[in-house]
Amino acid sequence: MPQTRRPASRPAAALLRAALPPPALCGFLLLLALVFTASYTVGAGVGPVAPGMHGPGTTGGGSPGGHDGGGMDMGGMDMNGTGDTGAPRGSEG
Numbered sequence: 692m693p694q695t696r697r698p699a700s701r702p703a704a705a706l707l708r709a710a711l712p713p714p715a716l717c718g719f720l721l722l723l724a725l726v727f728t729a730s731y732t733v734g735a736g737v738g739p740v741a742p743g744m745h746g747p748g749t750t751g752g753g754s755p756g757g758h759d760g761g762g763m764d765m766g767g768m769d770m771n772g773t774g775d776t777g778a779p780r781g782s783e784g
Contacts (some may be wrong), residue, residue, distance in 0.1 A: 711717075
């Protein structure tokens with residue numbers, strides 16, 4: 692009696708196993724999510740590291756946007772870049 696090869700009895704299980712990522716990758720992603728969650732929880736519980744320190748644009752006073760010119764006199768320079776100083780034409784000295 693000759694032996695013949697039988698097809699796999701569970702082709703759906705083999706297809707499902709091939710579609711899933713490797714277990715090591717799943718474990719790594721689970722560990723990564725766990726570490727992220729723990730660090731976020733600890734950070735939220737501790738609060739800000741430097742409460743008096745503010746980022747750019749969040750100063751206490753000055754013009755909106757946090758830019759007050761730094762006290763420099765621009766000497767009639769046009770900040771829009773058009774070159775118009777507001778002086779009438781022909782009055783350059």
